[in-house]
Amino acid sequence: MKVLVTVKEVGEADDDFEIEGTDIASSDLEYDLNEWDDYAIEAAVQLAEAGIAEEVVAVTIGPERAEETIRMALAKGADRAVRVWDDAFEGTFADVSSKVDVFEAVVDEEEPELVLSGVQAADTAFGATGVALAERIGFDHAAVVNDLDLDADAGVANVHRELEGGIEELTEVDLPAVLTVQTGLNEPRYASLRGIRQAQRKEIAATDLADLGLTPADVESTLTLTEMYEPESDSDAELIEGDAGEAAGRLAEVLREKGVGA
Amino acid sequence: MSDVLVVSEHRRGELRDVSFELLTAGRELADALGGDLHVGVVAGDVERFADDLNRPGVDRIHAVANGEEFDHTVYTAAVEALVDRIDPAAVLTPNSVNGLDYAPAVAERLDLPLVADVLGFEYDADDGLTVTREMYGSKVETAVAVEGDRFCLTLRGGEFVPAEGVGDAEIEPVEIEAPESGARVKGFEEVGGGDVDIADADVLVSVGRGIGEEENLELVEELADALGATLSSSRPIVDNGWLPKNRQVGQSGKVVTPDVYIAVGISGAVQHVAGMKGSDTIVAINTDPNAPIFDIADYGIVGDLFDVVPELVAEFE
Ligand SMILES: Cc1cc2nc3c(=O)[nH]c(=O)nc-3n(C[C@H](O)[C@H](O)[C@H](O)COP(=O)(O)OP(=O)(O)OC[C@H]3O[C@@H](n4cnc5c(N)ncnc54)[C@H](O)[C@@H]3O)c2cc1C
Ligand SMILES: Nc1ncnc2c1ncn2[C@@H]1O[C@H](COP(=O)(O)O)[C@@H](O)[C@H]1O
Numbered sequence: 001m002k003v004l005v006t007v008k009e010v011g012e013a014d015d016d017f018e019i020e021g022t023d024i025a026s027s028d029l030e031y032d033l034n035e036w037d038d039y040a041i042e043a044a045v046q047l048a049e050a051g052i053a054e055e056v057v058a059v060t061i062g063p064e065r066a067e068e069t070i071r072m073a074l075a076k077g078a079d080r081a082v083r084v085w086d087d088a089f090e091g092t093f094a095d096v097s098s099k100v101d102v103f104e105a106v107v108d109e110e111e112p113e114l115v116l117s118g119v120q121a122a123d124t125a126f127g128a129t130g131v132a133l134a135e136r137i138g139f140d141h142a143a144v145v146n147d148l149d150l151d152a153d154a155g156v157a158n159v160h161r162e163l164e165g166g167i168e169e170l171t172e173v174d175l176p177a178v179l180t181v182q183t184g185l186n187e188p189r190y191a192s193l194r195g196i197r198q199a200q201r202k203e204i205a206a207t208d209l210a211d212l213g214l215t216p217a218d219v220e221s222t223l224t225l226t227e228m229y230e231p232e233s234d235s236d237a238e239l240i241e242g243d244a245g246e247a248a249g250r251l252a253e254v255l256r257e258k259g260v261g262a
Numbered sequence: 263m264s265d266v267l268v269v270s271e272h273r274r275g276e277l278r279d280v281s282f283e284l285l286t287a288g289r290e291l292a293d294a295l296g297g298d299l300h301v302g303v304v305a306g307d308v309e310r311f312a313d314d315l316n317r318p319g320v321d322r323i324h325a326v327a328n329g330e331e332f333d334h335t336v337y338t339a340a341v342e343a344l345v346d347r348i349d350p351a352a353v354l355t356p357n358s359v360n361g362l363d364y365a366p367a368v369a370e371r372l373d374l375p376l377v378a379d380v381l382g383f384e385y386d387a388d389d390g391l392t393v394t395r396e397m398y399g400s401k402v403e404t405a406v407a408v409e410g411d412r413f414c415l416t417l418r419g420g421e422f423v424p425a426e427g428v429g430d431a432e433i434e435p436v437e438i439e440a441p442e443s444g445a446r447v448k449g450f451e452e453v454g455g456g457d458v459d460i461a462d463a464d465v466l467v468s469v470g471r472g473i474g475e476e477e478n479l480e481l482v483e484e485l486a487d488a489l490g491a492t493l494s495s496s497r498p499i500v501d502n503g504w505l506p507k508n509r510q511v512g513q514s515g516k517v518v519t520p521d522v523y524i525a526v527g528i529s530g531a532v533q534h535v536a537g538m539k540g541s542d543t544i545v546a547i548n549t550d551p552n553a554p555i556f557d558i559a560d561y562g563i564v565g566d567l568f569d570v571v572p573e574l575v576a577e578f579e
Contacts, residue, residue: 013398015550024398093406096366096376119362123398126378127357128366128416131334135367140444141334143363162514163273163359166454166507169332174444180362184501222375226392227405230552237546237559247563248573251545254561258522258543260465261489261578 001113001152001175003044003053005078006103006130007060008034009069010123022225033069036118038076040181042188043148044116045077052152053114055079059106061089061099067204074199075191081202082106086209088216096128098219100136103129105212107137114157115178119144127180134178142173146182263411264297265350269304269341270315271358273332274450277311280356280417282424287383287417288354289319289425294385298322300348301431304340305329312433320431324348328440334364335443341368343438350412357416359514369414377406378416399531400554420536454515456508463492465522468511468538470496472527472548472567476504481571482526488578494518496528512537527567530555547571 011029018025033041047053058073058081060066070081084102107115117130127143134141146168147160152175161169162182173179191199209215240247255261268288270281285301292299298321303311308325315323324347326340341353341364353372355365357379369376381403383393391408393415460466467486473479479499486493493509500510511518513533523541528534530546530553538544539558546559547567556562563570 011398013401013552015552017401017552019402022404024402097370097373100370125397126376127362128369128376128378130366131363132366132370132376135338135370141363141367142445143334144359160451161359161363164513165517166452166515167273168451168453170448170451172446172448177444183497187503222409223377224407224409225404226407228397228402229404231396231400231403231554231557233557235557235559237556237562239556240561240563244565244569244573247565248570248577251561251563251570251574252577254545255489255522260491260522
């Protein structure tokens with residue numbers, strides 16, 4: 001079977017950052033592969049290594065900069081990648097449904113039997129894309145999967161869904177399916193030097209909306225980011241000043257007052 | 263088309279707290295829209311749940327008695343049927359693990375704009391709906407304007423006061439035909455037993471990704487020993503296999519309420535905070551002055567744990 005993995009490049013704010021307009025200044029963001037997608041890639045590559053998946057294709061919606069991230073997915077073992085971008089996305093806050101428009105078109109083209117995506121994107125944290133995609137393309141799905149046993153012959157994925165409070169739901173999902181992958185599902189590998197070298201030769205198909213038979217109107221977002229600001233802290237925390245020794249000394253005092261270490 | 267539909271949540275025979283928070287949020291939104299508040303309760307002992315959900319401000323409760331536990335196929339079909347009946351402007355669901363398993367499908371099927379993990383909202387007839395939510399690991403807050411006059415929101419738990427008291431809602435059984443589910447729940451498993459129960463500890467030293475490497479755990483173990491505290495952690499430490507699952511604090515781990523909670527190299531992600539915000543005294547040691555953990559801390563040291571922790575150990579030796 002073919003496995004499609006959605007892979008997002010996410011920005012992480014530096015300790016000191018400025019907000020420019022409605023986003024953090026790009027010079028104050030470190031870009032990286034979304035943590036949850038790292039686990040999804042690993043799951044797909046393990047399926048390939050087990051002889052269950054014939055091909056692992058990574059797909060991203062992102063500007064040229066995102067090639068670095070998708071290259072990382074290739075270095076870890078994805079066979080090839082599709083990067084979708086269009087001027088229409090520039091400067092917008094894409095809603096779930098417009099991303100699903102894109103992924104649906106890619107699914108039509110690639111015809112995967114399994115789509116793996118992350119539980120959430122670390123930066124925007126919607127936690128919605130995988131399940132919305134499943135609904136659109138008529139696959140079944142499971143969200144927040146932290147254990148996966150794929151039985152290709154029976155056509156099912158046996159998964160654990162990690163609920164709140166240390167309870168897991170054991171569920172059997174019919175294939176084709178979309179699973180949203182939770183961290184801890186596996187141990188994501190580091191890209192090897194050999195992997196990184198091989199990744200240079202793997203294909204990243206740069207694709208725009210027209211290539212997918214879509215128009216900018218299809219992906220018009222219903223959401224607009226109108227403001228971004230640092231949250232007002234209503235904390236009355238005592239910030240302990242001084243060098244490490246002084247700070248530790250003051251904290252020790254506080255802790256002793258609370259009866260700690262007595 | 264100015265009503266609000268709230269979808270409640272229960273698990274293994276109990277309504278979850280977030281259901282009552284949703285009633286408060288739902289009432290607020292219904293007032294802003296000038297409509298009624300409808301509550302959907304799906305699967306399980308719906309009659310008992312409906313009685314419990316009948317709190318002041320609720321106008322009508324729709325009880326859909328299909329199945330026992332959560333099943334996304336049933337939930338999606340039920341919400342679709344209720345939306346058909348009620349024609350609401352807004353559908354509100356919890357931003358819970360099960361919420362993540364059906365709300366995006368509902369929004370997609372009904373072609374509603376979706377905003378997830380919402381902290382608050384404002385509505386007025388001229389400007390429509392604007393919601394507040396966080397981004398970048400809670401380092402920033404944003405306002406998001408939603409186009410159109412219908413929408414689906416998933417609400418973060420713990421942001422609204424749960425509705426209390428007894429109301430006078432009409433309770434109505436609803437029959438729906440749900441298609442056969444392609445995702446069948448086979449059972450549940452409780453994880454994370456083991457040697458210690460971190461929920462019993464009076465003092466917790468809790469370690470996060472700031473520790474960097476597994477070898478460095480020794481440092482926080484020494485601190486826990488020196489303080490007579492128990493060692494707990496954030497999720498990545500458990501994901502990496504450095505500590506067993508029973509040490510994890512948070513939404514998918516344990517909820518703890520010790521006298522003193524010392525967060526070392528933990529950013530304070532919402533799913534972590536959900537498990538420890540009830541601690542009496544919270545101490546945070548973190549290099550990043552903007553780390554959200556400082557917003558809920560009582561005492562904070564902005565500093566490198568590799569400098570501070572050894573000094574703190576020395577203080578107690
Ligand atoms: C459905 C779901 C459920 C989840 N459940 C849980 C849960 O139960 N528990 C949980 O914890 N998380 C949970 N998470 C994950 C959560 O979103 C965060 O990813 C996680 O809490 C981050 O852990 P952290 O703070 O250790 O790591 P990070 O967010 O990476 O933070 C590390 C911190 O260490 C600081 N730091 C770095 N170096 C140093 C140094 N030398 N000295 C001092 N400070 C330093 C950094 O400034 C940073 O603030 C869940 C996520 C999802 C989607
Ligand atoms: N722009 C994107 N490119 C590729 N994958 C994405 C993108 N946005 C979301 N995803 C996928 O959807 C998952 C959930 O993201 P979200 O619903 O935005 O929190 C992520 O872990 C990714 O796998």
